[in-house]
Amino acid sequence: MERFFRLKELGTNVRTEIMAGLTTFMTMAYILAVNPIILSPTGLDWTGVFLATALAAGIFSIAMGLFVNFPAALAPGMGLNAYFASVVISSAATDTPISPAVGLTAVFISGIIFIILTVTQIRQMLITAVPDSLKHSITVGIGLFITIIGLKTSGLMTIAVTSFNDIKANTFTPVGGSETVIQLGSFENSEVVYTLIALALIAVLMVMRVPGALLWGILATTLIAVITGHVDAGKTFSDNTWVPDFGTMNFWHFDFEGVFEVGLVTVILTFTFVELFDTFGTLIGTANRAGIMKDPEAGKKKVGKAMLVDAVGVGGGAILGTSTVTTYVESSAGIAQGGRSGLTAVTTGICFLLAIFLSPIVMLVPGSATSAALIVVGVLMMQAVKEIDFSDMVYAIPAFFTIAMMPFTYSIANGISFGIVSYVLLAAVANMTGKGKGQYKIHWMMWLLAILVIARYAFMDAA
Incomplete structure (x- = not known):
């Protein structure tokens, strides 16, 4: 492993990488429960989606580690799975309802588009085209995005509005006399309390410079939750089966004729557009955090290879029967723990494969523990803000x-x-008016992307 993953060259070791991989898995494991909940209302089997989620995350995370030596893990993406479900469910009342098979076919086609864009080096051009200030801001933005996820899932932050119409009509419900849209959650909520416990444990361990602080904080919080009865271990074990039923999987569940009959061009383009920028942002953010971009040329090659694995993952996930598989921002948790090589991703992938047979144990980890870890990761990624010239x-x-x-x-x-x-x-404007004296370089791809972005928001659904 030392030679294969070039651990000494990357300034890491086997113990650190395994700890980092376990930490990444802990922060991503929620997708095993959440993805089936989101996709099963579309008509896909719950157990089948669970197995597809675990298999896709395991296979493509290991592929990222072995073929790219990059410490990033993959799994079906949040947001994209919700979009997939909304497209299928909302079409039920129309004259041309979209079946789950047609939806999975649209995801598969977007994966083919990604492979073409990657092989032709078009996606890799983004690394050169985007200025450094935007790259660093992407890292910071993802850090805050991860923090928002942690705050929202923990209950520490509540949102009292569901749509812009609620704001205009002033119909959102204030909490505790507050009239703000985003509010502090209630401390009567046990999830909030356990999140605060986890935050305190992780923060103290990090200040004490304990290796694997995030992982130990998550495990300690899980133990406290079991002891205090917050997590019912007996019920968790009795409600889950140890033997997976692979016959429930929606393998190669495609309907190519249906795609053309329904006309899913807009849906396919939306999958492609969102995944293009999501993956680019995540890979650049994690690469910066891992120090991979310190050597721009080598970093560009590695991120380019990572993009290919990610592109294959999109189509591969659809074949297994789940929505778009993408590189996860939660990989930053493992990188924050010192993960620098593909061994981190391989460890995470193996954990996902084992989760197929150990789902009762995986389900023991409370959401409050992983939410706290995500909030702390936001602190670590915020450090990139000092690289931006404000x-x-x-x-x-x-x-x-x-x-x-x-x-x-x-x-x-x-x-x-x-x-x-x-x-x-x-x-x-700065270059044309002479204020910039020609110092601001605009790559031709930035012009193209700007036009595509404007067209996308002008003519396509912004979902």
């Missing part, structure tokens, strides 16, 4: 838009989109 408005404004739009619109793609368009506009 004294230069051409860089500062796009960077701010990128950072702010990711958590506040709950979308990595939205943040990157606003950053790209604003940078192209401001850099062009």
Whole structure:
């Protein structure tokens, strides 16, 4: 392993990598429970989606580690799975309802598009085209995005509005006399209390520089939750089976004729658009955090290979019977624990494969423990903000838009989109007026992306 993963060269060791991989798995394991809940209302079998989720995460995380030596794990993406479900469910009342098979076919086709874009080096051009200020802001934005996920899933943050119409009509329900849309959760909620316990444990361990602080914090919180009865271990074990039923899987559940009959061009393009920017942002963010981009040329090659594995994962996940598989921002948790090589991703992948047979144990980990870990990861990724030149408005404004739009619109793609368009506009104005003296470089792909982004939001559903 030392030679294969080049551990000494990367400044790491086997113990650190395994601990990092376990930490990444702990922060991602929620997808095993959440993905079947989101996709089963579409008509896909719950158990089949669970198995597809575990297999896809396991296979493609291991592939990322073995073929790229990159410490990032993959699994069916949150947001994209919700979009998949909404497309299928909302079409039920129309004249041309979309079946789960047609939806999976749309995901598979978007995966083929990704492979083509990656093999032709078009996706890799993004690494050169995007200015460093935006790359660093993507890292910071993802950190805040992860924090928002942790705050929301833990209950520490509540949202008292479901749509813009609620704000206009002032119909959202205030909590504790507050009239803000985003509010502090109730401390009567046990999930909030256990999240605070986990935060305290992880923070103290990190201050004490204990290796694997995130993982030990998660495990300690799980133990406390079991002892205090917050997690019912007996019920958890009795409600889950140790023997998986692979016959329930939706393997190669495709309907190519249905795609053309229904006309899912917009859906396919939406999958492609969101995944393109989500993956780019995640890979750049994690690569920066892992120190891979310190050597731009070597970093570009590694991220390019990672993009290919990610592209294959999109189609591969659809074959197994789940929505879009993508590189996970939660990989930053393992990287924060010192993960620097593909051994981290391999460890995470093996854990997902074992989860197929050990689901009762996996389900013991409370959401409050993983939520706390995600919040702390936000602190670590925030460090990249010092690399952004906020004294230069051409860089500062796009960077701010990128950072702010990711958590506040709950979308990595939205943040990157606003950053790209604003940078192209401001850099062009500065160069044309002479204020920038030609110093602001605008890669031709940035112009193309800006046009595509504007077209996407003008003519396509912004979901």
